[in-house]
Amino acid sequence: MGALLAATAGAAPPDDLDARVEAVMKAHGVPGMAVSIVEGDENVVARGYGVRRLGSEEAVDAGTLFVIGSTTKAFTAAALALLVDDGRIGWDDKVIDHLPGFQMYDPWVTREITVRDLLVHRSGLGLGAGDLMFVPRTSRSRRDIVDALRHIKPASSFRDGYAYDNVLYVVAGQLIESVSGQSWEAFVRERLLLPAGMAASTTDVDDLLANPDRAQPHARIDGRIRGIGQQEVLDETAGLPQVIAPAGLLASNARDMGRWLAIQLGHGALPGSGEAGPRLFSEAAAREMWTPQVHVPIQQAPAPIAETTPQFSSYALGWGVQDYRGVKIIEHGGAVFGMQSVVVLVPSLDVGFALHINSEDGVVLKGLMYELLDHYMGLPERDWAGDFAAFKQARVDAALGALDAIAARDQASGGTGKPAAPLSVYAGRYADPWYGPIAVELAGGRLRMDFKQTPGMQGTLTHARYDTFRVDWDDASIEPAYATFALDAQGEVERITMQAVSPLADFSFDYQDLLFTPE
Structure with a gap:
């Protein structure tokens, strides 16, 4: 060679x-x-x-x-x-020595994470963690995003392995x-x-x-x-x-x-x-x-x-x-x-x-x-x-095949069931610790979801199966998502979880990391 x-x-x-x-x-x-x-x-x-x-x-x-x-x-x-x-910083300086108020989810990581660690994708955060704070757009400042980082739970131990992030x-x-x-x-x-x-x-x-x-x-x-x-x-x-x-x-x-x-x-x-x-x-x-x-x-x-x-x-x-x-x-x-x-x-x-x-x-x-x-x-x-x-x-063929398999499974099981409650029950204001607030509203007989800190991220919910709805955003460049509502023993919404519809969705649409609860 x-x-x-x-x-x-x-x-x-x-x-x-x-x-x-x-x-x-x-x-x-x-x-x-x-x-x-x-x-x-x-x-x-x-x-x-x-x-x-x-x-x-x-x-x-x-x-x-x-x-x-x-x-x-x-x-x-x-x-x-x-x-x-x-000579103003060192690669192995602690971040907290240069950025007052900075916090990670784990206090020990907050104390130990260095300037070098910010750049090498080994913090313990999951792939693309927190990207929905600014993808596709945001009303937040850079300081706001830094402050929200303390609420993102790690996916692995600090410096345990590689997981690409932007935040x-x-x-x-x-x-x-x-x-x-x-x-x-x-x-x-x-x-x-x-x-x-x-x-x-x-x-x-x-x-x-x-x-x-x-x-x-x-x-x-x-x-x-x-x-x-x-x-x-x-x-x-x-x-x-x-x-x-x-x-x-x-x-x-x-x-x-x-x-x-x-x-x-x-x-x-x-x-x-x-x-x-x-x-x-x-x-x-x-x-x-x-x-x-x-x-x-x-x-x-x-x-x-x-x-x-x-x-x-x-x-x-x-x-x-x-x-x-x-x-x-x-x-x-x-x-x-x-x-x-x-x-x-x-x-x-x-x-x-x-x-x-x-x-x-x-x-x-x-x-x-x-x-x-x-x-x-x-x-x-x-x-x-x-x-x-x-x-x-x-x-692409595999992804389309996976979507077809889900549809075939629903059909073979006799359908997708019905929501457990009237649509009005699903409406409300919810918040995730790191993303912040969303609203689900009932208008004209349809549910609408609004990601409050992402301008223009509003979409219509269509029933998919049981208490899961598909969210198609008004802006077609935003990846569609499934929103699953979990009800408590009193029949009220206890939490909402989400995931991307497409198996090939860009990791920055990290819906799976969200956990919305009623405000």
Whole structure:
């Protein structure tokens, strides 16, 4: 493998890159895409493809802004690294020493959790815990979300294992504000983006929406489950809550992301500056951010993508660290409201690339990611996008089959029964300790549910079976859910539990963590 790397380290981008990107986009219905490829500190590709919005002829170019989702986490880690370089915090400082009033559910964890722990998904929180506080949107402040964290019960022991979360990156953003005196948005812009030469990038949703050269989000939401059906434009104002910016709302373009890739490959040095030139962050900080902190369990990928299964997989500070065919890669993906991204670094080849799309058709990102890796590693060409599409279709078929099985079971059992009480009994005001209040109201003979701290999250309840109702939200981009009412011995509602209808619902719709009781 060493000889292979030596032979391919100077490889140029694929000759047919443009044709391949355009073909894959067309095959899978992606409206627009941005591609950055860096070799050493040279941005050899910074291009846009397709259109910013379906129905428009406005082309994506190297300056078109895309929301980069959870690849923002590396910027939040780098912002903390600057404070470490400044001597204002340490990676292993206790969070409570820098963020007064911060609490986790367990007082012992509150005392012990460190700055490092905020970034590495080992806090004991469950997958996506607390995301419904800000997904798809919220009326809460960042401080409110930090305060609510104390009510989220852990799913496992502290530092016992890996479970991806967003909420602790929101805490990290609040900690940056507490230490620096600047909001996360201002600190990242002034201390990271501008010195990095990424002036077009923005941390502010209002600035993004005011920029005419921006990609707009798209998704398939008219099918039985999200991800199938017709591509349509989403309301871009409905799913970009500023409070979660430290976890996933930075917006950038192909040119600026090329700068970011070069800085990463240069271990903090600014492009073109050399080892003795100016730096964005120290080499020690760069090394720390790439050092694995927690093991990520490996699941064998099925055919036809079995060869993507890594031999090792871990999470560092805002980055995933794993291998592909024995070669270490530093990577992170991102997905947020109609957009997806992936950022990949191959240090041994001095190569990095970033791919962004303005839709949720992730097979394109994954496919091109592995096609580029194969190219730079000198491996045979392969239609990875087609393989990932086949993998996705198998998952969709299984999910639809599961829904069909539920319907068949209900029919075979003689029906779905009737609610145990008149609909008026289910109406009332309820609250969950971490989410907060909801209201269930009876109007026109139908029940309606309103998530009070999520603007626009209202939906109609349709009887599903017994005391379980299906909630279809007025905003079709919000995942439908089942709401199950439990009655006490007096026939009054004692609690409401929920779960997503779709087996493939994004984990940020963490309905299963809610427990509503009457107020």
